[in-house]
Amino acid sequence: MLTIRIQREDFDPAKEAEALTHGRTDVGALVTFTGLCRSEAGALCALELEHYPGMAEMELERIAQEARARWPVDGIVVLHRYGKIEPGERIVFVAVSGGHRGEAFHAAEYIMDFLKTSAPFWKREHHVDGSAGGWVEAKDADDTAAERWKRK
């Protein structure tokens, strides 16, 4: 099972995770990741997420399929929101189910690392003081995180 969704609205992680295990007796491990909007110590009043419709879905699906080709995992869910998101709100959700924990952890981390560096989404900050806020700059740490999978 592979579920990819890009949407403006919030989602329910519990419901999405439940869909991977409900009625199943062959799933031994379920790993989820939820990425949330931080206020940066109160300085941020919102994030605005822009994406490339069409390509964003394709990229997320490609990344998920690569994770599945690499580890024997079963179900994968990747959800990503766009539009205005306030501190404390969910931005992204990844869930991976499988027989064993190691594979599910690896696949979930892999998906997040490549989602960060290759899925066409861009964040802009809106500050509490009303200032327009800049576009968030890509982090070298994210490239490094994605790079590490190339060696294995």
Next chain:
Amino acid sequence: MLTIRIQREDFDPAKEAEALTHGRTDVGALVTFTGLCRSEAGALCALELEHYPGMAEMELERIAQEARARWPVDGIVVLHRYGKIEPGERIVFVAVSGGHRGEAFHAAEYIMDFLKTSAPFWKREHHVDGSAGGWVEAKDADDTAAERWKRK
């Protein structure tokens, strides 16, 4: 926040995870792991989990504190059930919240690896054919998984 519970009853992962993020604007990442009972292709009718009361809680807390000393994570939840558990049911749950994803992933994996090898729980199988079923044997793979953290 550190929550450790050992209980016979099932638990609600969504509720436990929510407790780590509710009303917070400084949490950027939430990783959860749920371990479920597999039927082993229909051969297994139940697992029976025995534990060492008192020591099991202490060990889980020790492992969680070590994870927290090692990575700058914020909230940790570790739940483990005992008693009879049927295929498809939840056995264990770990949730870790923090500012960034890398730390939350590492801490959750670390906790699971050491939970497997040092928390005093033992599984016995009950077979569908009524046979008593043996005690599950410890896996070398689990020792290897725990060992890898020593080098870092």
Next chain:
Amino acid sequence: MKAIYFAWVRERIGKPEEEIAPPAHVVTVGDLLSWLKGKGEEYEYAFENAQVIRVAMDKKHVRHDAKIEGAREIAFFPPMTGG
């Protein structure tokens, strides 16, 4: 072909997309970036640091040395910051 711009590339150029018809000597993505820079100061500004610009042809990532022949849609954007 259609050119699409995202994030600060879109803001600097001042439009989300447009039809472009590069001349025959524009063979690669890199050539296209140079040619676009000549279209006006807003393009000059958007692509002043051309090597950081990411490019997708028909919704797939490509390198600056990729040939643009046959592409219907070329997108230009900054490094991604989702997740």
Next chain:
Amino acid sequence: MKAIYFAWVRERIGKPEEEIAPPAHVVTVGDLLSWLKGKGEEYEYAFENAQVIRVAMDKKHVRHDAKIEGAREIAFFPPMTGG
């Protein structure tokens, strides 16, 4: 001191716990395992492969060369298989 047994160690010995009073020459966990093996064939069976037996003193893991002096509770069990 109290001895506690878990999982197949408990099953082989046939009881979950008991009071034991090892003599003075029993100094380490390893000595205690040897001494227990002499208590009967059920103990002999439980500890036949003594090196795989895990031991906790007062609810903390200890190695077989740990001294047992001062322990109120010593637990014996197979390698853990939770999670």
